[in-house]
Amino acid sequence: MTAATTELDLDGIHATGSTLRTENLSAWFGNHKVLDRVSLTMPAGVVTALIGPSGCGKSTFLRILNRMHELVPSASLAGEVLLDDQDIYGAGQRLTETRRRIGMVFQKPNPFPTMSIADNVTAGLKLTGLRANRAEKAALVEECLTRAGLWREVKDRLRQPGGALSGGQQQRLCIARSLAVRPDVLLMDEPCSALDPTSTRRIEETIGELRSEVTIVIVTHNMQQAARVSQQCAFFLAEEGRPGYVVEHGDTGRMFGDPQDRRTADYVNGRF
Ligand code: ADP
Ligand code: MG
Numbered sequence: 001m002t003a004a005t006t007e008l009d010l011d012g013i014h015a016t017g018s019t020l021r022t023e024n025l026s027a028w029f030g031n032h033k034v035l036d037r038v039s040l041t042m043p044a045g046v047v048t049a050l051i052g053p054s055g056c057g058k059s060t061f062l063r064i065l066n067r068m069h070e071l072v073p074s075a076s077l078a079g080e081v082l083l084d085d086q087d088i089y090g091a092g093q094r095l096t097e098t099r100r101r102i103g104m105v106f107q108k109p110n111p112f113p114t115m116s117i118a119d120n121v122t123a124g125l126k127l128t129g130l131r132a133n134r135a136e137k138a139a140l141v142e143e144c145l146t147r148a149g150l151w152r153e154v155k156d157r158l159r160q161p162g163g164a165l166s167g168g169q170q171q172r173l174c175i176a177r178s179l180a181v182r183p184d185v186l187l188m189d190e191p192c193s194a195l196d197p198t199s200t201r202r203i204e205e206t207i208g209e210l211r212s213e214v215t216i217v218i219v220t221h222n223m224q225q226a227a228r229v230s231q232q233c234a235f236f237l238a239e240e241g242r243p244g245y246v247v248e249h250g251d252t253g254r255m256f257g258d259p260q261d262r263r264t265a266d267y268v269n270g271r272f
Pocket of ligand 2: 058059060189
C-alpha cells in the first residue's frame with residue numbers, strides 16, 4: 001500500500017512574491033510587552049530592511065510573521081498579520097502551509113550538519129508534506145542551489161555533509177533549502193552577521209536576484225547593507241518605558257538621505 005502523498009508539481013507552485021502586512025501588531029512575553037502596534041506593509045518585489053538597536057523587537061517581529069513566536073509558551077500577540085490579505089492567524093489557516101509560504105533564514109547558518117548537501121536542500125519537503133520523485137528532487141537541488149548562488153561550488157560534492165561547507169556556503173545552503181518549498185516570502189534575521197565580507201557580498205547579490213520572485217524582509221545592523229539591498233526600510237526602537245515600535249519607515253534612499261525623525265537620523269548615521 002502506498003501512503004497518501006501530495007505530489008509536488010514543480011511547475012504548479014511558483015513563487016512570484018506576496019504582500020505581507022501587519023496591522024497594529026503587539027507582542028508580549030508574559031507581562032513584558034516587546035512590540036507596540038506595528039503596522040507595516042512589505043510588498044511583493046521589494047526588499048524591506050528592518051533596522052534598529054538590539055532588543056527593540058526585530059527578531060520577535062520576524063518570528064510572528066511566520067508563526068514561530070507562538071512556540072514560546074509565555075508568548076502572546078495582538079493585531080493581525082495578513083499574507084495577500086489573509087490573516088495567517090485566522091481560523092482555518094494551516095500552520096504548515098503558512099510556514100511553507102513564509103520561510104526563514106537565521107543569523108547562524110543551521111544546515112543539518114551530517115546530512116548531505118543535496119538532502120539538506122530537499123529536507124523541507126518532508127516537513128511541509130510535499131513529495132517529489134528522484135528526478136524532480138535532483139532538478140530541484142540544482143535549481144535551488146543555482147538560485148542561492150552555490151551550485152557551481154558544490155555540484156561535484158552534493159553527497160558531502162552540509163557541515164563540511166564554509167560558513168558563507170552553509171548560509172547559501174540554508175537559503176537554497178528555504179527556496180525548495182517555494183516560499184512567497186523569505187524572512188532573514190541578520191543573515192550575514194556571522195559571515196566574512198566576501199560571503200556577505202555573495203548573499204547580498206543573491207538577495208538582489210531573488211527580489212523579483214520572493215518578497216524579502218531582512219533584519220540587519222549594517223546600515224551600508226540596508227542601503228545596498230533594500231528598497232524599503234523600517235526603523236524600530238524601544239525606549240524607556242516604551243516597547244518596540246516603528247519610529248519611521250519608507251523608501252530606503254529617503255530614510256537614509258532625508259530622515260524625518262531625529263532619532264532615525266542619529267541611528268542611520270551611527271550616532272546611537
Ligand atoms: P531584537 O531582535 O531587535 O534584538 P528581540 O525581538 O530579540 O529584539 O527582543 C525583543 C525583546 O523581547 C527583548 O527585551 C528580549 O529580551 C525579549 N525576548 C526575546 N525573546 C524572548 C523570549 N523567548 N522570552 C522572553 N523574552 C524575550
Ligand atoms: Mg534579533
